[in-house]
Amino acid sequence: MRKIALTAAALAYIAATVVVAGQQRAASTAVAQPSEAPRYTNGSNLIRPADYREWVFISSGLGMDYTPTPGAKDSPSFGNVFVNPSSYREFMKTGKWPDKTTFVLEFRASTSEGSINKAGRFQAQLVGVEAEVKDSKFPDGWAFFNFGRGAALTDTAAPLPVDAGCVECHTKNTAVERTFVQFYPTLLDVAHKMKTVKPGF
Amino acid sequence: MRKIALTAAALAYIAATVVVAGQQRAASTAVAQPSEAPRYTNGSNLIRPADYREWVFISSGLGMDYTPTPGAKDSPSFGNVFVNPSSYREFMKTGKWPDKTTFVLEFRASTSEGSINKAGRFQAQLVGVEAEVKDSKFPDGWAFFNFGRGAALTDTAAPLPVDAGCVECHTKNTAVERTFVQFYPTLLDVAHKMKTVKPGF
Numbered sequence: 001m002r003k004i005a006l007t008a009a010a011l012a013y014i015a016a017t018v019v020v021a022g023q024q025r026a027a028s029t030a031v032a033q034p035s036e037a038p039r040y041t042n043g044s045n046l047i048r049p050a051d052y053r054e055w056v057f058i059s060s061g062l063g064m065d066y067t068p069t070p071g072a073k074d075s076p077s078f079g080n081v082f083v084n085p086s087s088y089r090e091f092m093k094t095g096k097w098p099d100k101t102t103f104v105l106e107f108r109a110s111t112s113e114g115s116i117n118k119a120g121r122f123q124a125q126l127v128g129v130e131a132e133v134k135d136s137k138f139p140d141g142w143a144f145f146n147f148g149r150g151a152a153l154t155d156t157a158a159p160l161p162v163d164a165g166c167v168e169c170h171t172k173n174t175a176v177e178r179t180f181v182q183f184y185p186t187l188l189d190v191a192h193k194m195k196t197v198k199p200g201f
Numbered sequence: 202m203r204k205i206a207l208t209a210a211a212l213a214y215i216a217a218t219v220v221v222a223g224q225q226r227a228a229s230t231a232v233a234q235p236s237e238a239p240r241y242t243n244g245s246n247l248i249r250p251a252d253y254r255e256w257v258f259i260s261s262g263l264g265m266d267y268t269p270t271p272g273a274k275d276s277p278s279f280g281n282v283f284v285n286p287s288s289y290r291e292f293m294k295t296g297k298w299p300d301k302t303t304f305v306l307e308f309r310a311s312t313s314e315g316s317i318n319k320a321g322r323f324q325a326q327l328v329g330v331e332a333e334v335k336d337s338k339f340p341d342g343w344a345f346f347n348f349g350r351g352a353a354l355t356d357t358a359a360p361l362p363v364d365a366g367c368v369e370c371h372t373k374n375t376a377v378e379r380t381f382v383q384f385y386p387t388l389l390d391v392a393h394k395m396k397t398v399k400p401g402f
Binding site for chain 1: 254255258260262263264265266267270271274277281283286289290309311315316317318319320321323324325327370374381383385386402
């Protein structure tokens with residue numbers, strides 16, 4: 001067997017590189033990659049993810065409203081949904097969300113007038129951020145967070161109380177686990193194939 | 202200096218790992234990361250990127266129309282714009298697009314009726330894919346591609362001829378280089394800060 005001599009410094013560099021490679025492979029397990037896991041202060045207050053705009057975009061809607069008799073809206077908001085990348089890749093293989101998955105729902109104002117646009121609407125300033133987390137640390141396994149409306153978002157948010165209605169609506173009306181996959185066409189196809197869709201969807 | 206003996210097999214593994222780490226660092230140069238660069242057949246026909254839904258989402262619009270007197274639309278389409286991640290990161294630092302940047306414009310049908318939704322519109326089936334590439338191999342430095350409409354997309358597309366109007370419109374009316382950054386609010390902020398916006402935007 002041929003043997004090659006290396007300095008201790010070279011070996012230390014190699015060891016660090018192998019550790020990084022190992023962490024990248026960890027994305028294939030059923031827990032979100034550690035670097036993407038939700039971060040909390042005071043035990044359960046979620047720190048608003050700084051980099052969610054680089055996560056995977058799931059879908060968006062314009063002026064969606066779940067109230068029985070919604071009023072007409074002059075300036076509806078877009079809602080963009082993002083999920084952390086390792087959890088997205090796991091869902092595309094299994095139709096299930098791994099523990100520590102984080103979803104960000106970003107609201108943006110819409111406008112029609114601008115540049116050469118003559119019809120329809122496009123996205124404008126940020127008007128709100130919410131998050132949903134699947135985390136076994138919460139009694140229900142899921143928690144919902146609101147970082148506020150307008151330009152002044154909070155950096156952290158406490159989990160919304162159960163009587164806020166999020167848990168109930170995200171249990172009764174969602175196609176896959178506690179998530180509205182019925183509104184995310186690329187995910188819905190996968191969930192149908194993997195048979196992880198609730199009856200009726 | 203301490204020396205440590207390694208087998209040739211161990212060194213081969215190490216060499217491969219170091220190469221991967223080097224490729225990851227390459228994202229900081231002003232060319233898109235090689236693994237994300239556009240791929241062509243027959244010299245200039247773009248192969249439709251398979252993984253663009255994992256790229257960075259720039260923004261979306263609903264029913265946008267640039268024609269002077271657009272008709273009313275009963276079922277407008279959403280347009281989602283994605284860019285390859287290393288080019289996005291470069292733009293966020295410099296306000297400029299590196300060579301080999303690829304943009305995908307995905308059209309999706311919209312619907313209002315579904316599940317508990319009572320107003321507004323959400324995204325449905327895929328109805329078209331187009332791409333724009335910044336690549337110094339083309340005489341103009343940019344090229345535009347249409348992979349078709351409906352469910353049957355083509356796997357490759359030839360660059361659209363200059364008289365298709367893409368180049369002219371993307372030169373006259375765009376806020377940054379040949380891209381409609383005026384419709385991408387997070388990018389527009391960066392371009393203003395980096396002073397890469399054309400006069401008037």
